[in-house]
Amino acid sequence: MNMHYPAFRMPENTDTPPIAERCDSKLARVLASGEFAVTGEVGPPKGCTTEPVRTKARLLTDCVDAANVTDNQTAVVRMSSIAAGLIVLEEGIEPIIQMTCRDRNRLAMQSDLLGAYALGIKNLLCLSGDHQSGGNHPGAKNVHDIDSMQFLRMMKEMRDENIFQCGEEIKGGGPRFLLGGAANPFADPAQWRPYRLAKKALAGADFVQTQLVYDLPKFREYMKRVVDMGVAEQIKVIVGVGPLKSTGMAKYMRDRVPGMSVPDPLVERMDGAVAGIDKGKKADRSTAWRNEGIKICIEQIQEIRAIDGVAGVHIMGIEWEEAIRPIAEGAGLLPRPII
Amino acid sequence: MIVAEQKPLDEIKTMLEGCKKVLAVGCGTCVTVCFAGGRREVGILSASLRMSTDLDGEAIAVEETTVQRQCEEEYIAPLEADLEEYDAVLSLGCGVGVQSLARQFPGKRILPALNTKFMGFPSEHGVWEERCQGCGNCVLHITGGVCPVSRCPKQLFNGPCGGSQDGICEVDPGTECAWHTICTNQLELGLFEEMMKVQPAKDWSTSRDGGHRRIVREDIRLPEIEKA
Ligand code: SF4
Numbered sequence: 001m002n003m004h005y006p007a008f009r010m011p012e013n014t015d016t017p018p019i020a021e022r023c024d025s026k027l028a029r030v031l032a033s034g035e036f037a038v039t040g041e042v043g044p045p046k047g048c049t050t051e052p053v054r055t056k057a058r059l060l061t062d063c064v065d066a067a068n069v070t071d072n073q074t075a076v077v078r079m080s081s082i083a084a085g086l087i088v089l090e091e092g093i094e095p096i097i098q099m100t101c102r103d104r105n106r107l108a109m110q111s112d113l114l115g116a117y118a119l120g121i122k123n124l125l126c127l128s129g130d131h132q133s134g135g136n137h138p139g140a141k142n143v144h145d146i147d148s149m150q151f152l153r154m155m156k157e158m159r160d161e162n163i164f165q166c167g168e169e170i171k172g173g174g175p176r177f178l179l180g181g182a183a184n185p186f187a188d189p190a191q192w193r194p195y196r197l198a199k200k201a202l203a204g205a206d207f208v209q210t211q212l213v214y215d216l217p218k219f220r221e222y223m224k225r226v227v228d229m230g231v232a233e234q235i236k237v238i239v240g241v242g243p244l245k246s247t248g249m250a251k252y253m254r255d256r257v258p259g260m261s262v263p264d265p266l267v268e269r270m271d272g273a274v275a276g277i278d279k280g281k282k283a284d285r286s287t288a289w290r291n292e293g294i295k296i297c298i299e300q301i302q303e304i305r306a307i308d309g310v311a312g313v314h315i316m317g318i319e320w321e322e323a324i325r326p327i328a329e330g331a332g333l334l335p336r337p338i339i
Numbered sequence: 340m341i342v343a344e345q346k347p348l349d350e351i352k353t354m355l356e357g358c359k360k361v362l363a364v365g366c367g368t369c370v371t372v373c374f375a376g377g378r379r380e381v382g383i384l385s386a387s388l389r390m391s392t393d394l395d396g397e398a399i400a401v402e403e404t405t406v407q408r409q410c411e412e413e414y415i416a417p418l419e420a421d422l423e424e425y426d427a428v429l430s431l432g433c434g435v436g437v438q439s440l441a442r443q444f445p446g447k448r449i450l451p452a453l454n455t456k457f458m459g460f461p462s463e464h465g466v467w468e469e470r471c472q473g474c475g476n477c478v479l480h481i482t483g484g485v486c487p488v489s490r491c492p493k494q495l496f497n498g499p500c501g502g503s504q505d506g507i508c509e510v511d512p513g514t515e516c517a518w519h520t521i522c523t524n525q526l527e528l529g530l531f532e533e534m535m536k537v538q539p540a541k542d543w544s545t546s547r548d549g550g551h552r553r554i555v556r557e558d559i560r561l562p563e564i565e566k567a
């Protein structure tokens with residue numbers, strides 16, 4: 001589908017203050033300073049004990065500037081991102097709370113986020129949310145009162161204009177979150193994607209985190225358009241990366257995950273990592289794969305860092321959080337700056 | 340049109356438990372066109388019920404009729420004449436038809452034989468697709484003639500989500516991504532500015548969220564005297 005998209009130049013930012021003045025989070029300071037940012041991820045447990053959150057958080061200590069705390073990810077019920085975020089905060093790591101439009105209407109969103117801010121949470125990722133049909137309560141009613149763009153706009157107005165979504169004034173000032181969104185450079189319509197990023201910036205996103213990037217040539221093309229449109233000047237692009245764990249995982253991501261691009265040479269490289277290791281030696285194969293996965297991830301971070309317009313990386317362990325430290329270390333991202 | 344499909348026979352039989360004589364009422368409009376509740380379907384369902392209940396040893400006498408529109412009083416009023424002889428009325432109308440019968444004949448058991456699904460049209464022979472949720476504030480002029488409320492599972496208003504691939508929706512591999520088509524249409528129609536505008540949060544008060552909806556048209560309303 002090759003529809004022609006008109007030329008677009010990001011309008012100059014006239015109303016939003018510089019990033020460091022919008023929010024006093026550590027992530028905001030790192031991004032404002034121009035340092036290459038590193039974020040990670042903590043998935044809350046399917047239960048109500050704090051220990052799993054603490055254990056996962058500790059794996060990220062001193063490795064990341066902030067960590068996402070997911071919100072009923074893949075539409076599976078888990079401990080609330082706000083509650084888990086506070087536990088992460090207690091562990092000394094700055095949380096980025098994720099919230100989806102699937103589970104809350106504008107009343108619940110605003111009220112929960114007033115509370116989250118009051119309790120010390122400073123970064124927010126505004127998402128549409130995975131559809132509940134793929135989760136563990138497929139019979140649930142979804143909300144989608146507002147979409148992720150409208151969510152960003154609402155939060156920006158709460159912060160910069162001290163008003164609720166309805167226009168009423170927030171006495172004493174609104175919550176000053178650093179606002180993030182998600183971006184998938186590889187989804188379709190491909191031509192639309194840089195425009196969508198521009199729209200997220202216009203809606204109020206200070207930063208975006210991208211879908212896992214394995215296809216660097218395609219990602220470079222995307223970033224070139226983003227930079228040419230003047231979008232990268234107004235929104236910080238944090239690039240999603242993660243270690244592959246096996247050839248099977250690489251193939252699954254290539255073939256089965258909508259909106260994911262994994263080039264064949266990467267799949268072949270994973271395959272090559274276990275060449276000569278007997279199929280029966282499962283542990284040996286797994287170790288070889290994982291070592292290769294970490295190596296690939298480190299190389300990719302180094303290449304991504306050199307791409308114009310990139311502000312940082314979001315390292316996702318994908319149920320393998322132990323890999324994040326060696327990756328950050330290997331990519332020369334440690335120690336993290338103290339700003 | 341309103342699109343519906345028949346409930347499973349066993350569910351209908353359970354509803355009819357204890358009945359000796361039943362009137363199956365079809366509707367000659369939407370549900371006829373979507374092959375769910377017209378004269379033909381009334382015939383087939385009635386025959387199946389007769390046979391099946393007979394085999395079970397609890398035979399129900401099922402009689403058949405089909406009116407032009409179940410949702411209008413003038414077409415259903417004549418049913419009243421023989422209604423007393425039936426233990427229940429099995430409506431093959433949409434949910435509106437069922438309720439229209441229930442309102443017309445209070446005290447009579449009116450049972451739904453169909454599940455009413457959506458407002459839509461046939462996209463090919465034998466396939467029906469939803470097209471409108473009656474949100475009460477139509478945006479089709481902005482979205483290039485494609486409804487994001489009924490066709491995008493996430494009801495997005497600002498472009499396709501990150502799961503759109505090859506024109507297919509991430510939620511269901513059998514469904515088009517509505518927003519893929521919206522983008523194409525918007526570009527073709529010169530609506531690029533609308534695409535780039537952050538569309539504001541929708542006012543859902545015109546939708547079911549605003550409470551039970553009714554329309555009052557004073558200009559065509561009958562004066563009180565005539566109503567009496
Ligand atoms: S925008 Fe509203 S009224 Fe228009 S087609 Fe969609 S649901 Fe129906």
Ligand code: SF4
Pocket residue numbers: 490491492493494495498499500501502503504507508509510515516517518519
């Ligand atoms: S893939 Fe398209 S239709 Fe499906 S949820 Fe995303 S934007 Fe909506």
